[in-house]
Amino acid sequence: MLKHFKTTLPFLIAFTSFSNQFVQAKEISDAQVINEYMKLHRAQYKATCSMKIYNESQKLYKNFLGNGIFIPFKLNGELDEATIKEYLPLMQKKREWIKGVNKRLSKMRSFRNVLSRNREIQNQFEKAMRHNYKYRYIKDLKTKSLVALKSKNEIKKFLTDLEVYLNSLFFLQSFSFPVDHLHLRSEYDKVKDIETAEGKQKSNSAYLLRKIVEDGSVDPKKGRSDLSLRSLIDSVYLRIVGFDKPFLTEDLRYDISDLISRLDGVLRQGYKKTFARTNYWQKKIIEREDYYVDLLNKSKTKDDILKKIFEDKNQARYALSKYIYDKEALVYKFWKRQKEIYRKLYALETILIHEVGRLDDSYGSERRDVAKVVINRVDNPGYNTIESDEPFYQSLLDAGVKDTQKYPWLNVLFKRGQFSFTYFFIPASKGIFCPDQSKSARKLMRKNLKMILDELHNPDKDFKATRYFSRASMLGRMDMSSLWDEYSSMEERPGPLIHNTTRLNTLLNRKNLNFLYSFKDSGEQTYDVYRYKNNVYVHSARTGKFYQYRNPHYFKYFVKNDDY
16 A cells, blocks of 8 residues: 555656646646636627717717706606795895906906916915925024024915915806805705705705806807806915914925916916906806896786706706616626636726726826725625616616625625716716727726736735825815815825936935925825926835825725724
8 A cells, every 4th residue: 555655746746746737738728818808808899889889978978968957846746936935145245246246356467466466475485485494404492483483474474375366266256255065065965865855945946056056157159168167266375374383284385386276277378268258257147147037927817838948957867878878787797707817807997087087107006096095995885786776777678687795896886876977977988888998098998907017916905995096186176085084094195106316316316306285104104206497206214215295186986984
């Protein structure tokens, strides 16, 4: 027996070694996986998209938008007269306000003085920020206290001047300036999903108020609104009034810096362009008020046109939602037939291309972290299921898709309320069934797939975030974390290490780098953030190393305080 074992052992070892080599040879490399995915992605595009489909989605979207005027209806289809009557006085006030704005603006003739004042504000801002660096590196407590006091006085003087300056920009202010956009958003969110008669009326009221005050002038030719700028002025103004600290918060510093820069751009375009915009805006404001008055008159006479408007709007909404969700269901059906690895890649790659795009460093810091957030959601029932009351669920059934619980990766992508680009009323939703096939998009896709596979192969167990948001893209730079009581934000982190730092070290030693602020990571390591010309860098004084900058205003990540 022992003799037999001795003779067979080498054979078993050799066979096992050969078997392992055979299995390894059978394994598909990442490059092969990516190539196969690219083929599948192209096949999905051909199966779910055509010029006819693309144009039809565009047409339905335009029909859904209509004239862009919000009409409040009750649940039973009747006009919500009470809500319109509630805000007619405010509309009339807005009409008089824009008339006064244009009257004052017509007397200016030029922005030369305003532009000059904006540059003075810029210089004053930069001067006030210089104390940050001194305070950061002074060790003597008495001297540190004196620097803080000096900074507080300069900050107070600067903010007082900035407040006066923003008050003078009557032609760039919102109606009912300053508008608290975060408050309006939170009030609307409280009632938007209440499907009762009272709830619908409150929802209509909250939304119509937002439509009136969250408004901006529009370029008559290009149709672009300047609401983003006006809301930023609102937000900055509300935060600087009464500010009484020696140093600005990083959010406020960033927003003031951005605001001054954007104001410079608008003022440089000249007086005539702004005057043309506000004149056109006045015309639109008058048209909207007249439209609401006309609706009330039609309601009094029981005009059938109201019924038709309601039916048309409902039909346009239904037609668009059904079309988009049905097309998305076909995409879901296509990928559910593929191997799980390709479902993973599709969900993650689609999210990255829409949520991050090209707004990232070469390493893909944000794309990797967004991918980690999605990976963390896959085993969470709050994210990985499509419930029967979700609009998308019926489209899946119509497409013959059942047992959706088997496809958590696809569910995470299409889960209601998680990714705005999947909403039927968001134009980007057509990018799901008609994904960009340009050379640059395919190139970015390959890069994303490599990162995704790397994250799947090497999961980051320490990364617990399941939410993120971009403050920079929010109206009025809303900080949604103030509404997320159950979540805590992750600490800021530096980006990839910069290897060739000879020039940066020279600039640092010569004090040619503009110090912005400092932050601590989760390990309590302190980093300094510097700007040089248009580039921002992160420096560790402890190690002397430089890193790329990850803008926390673009992406901020959140961890749930209690385990799911």
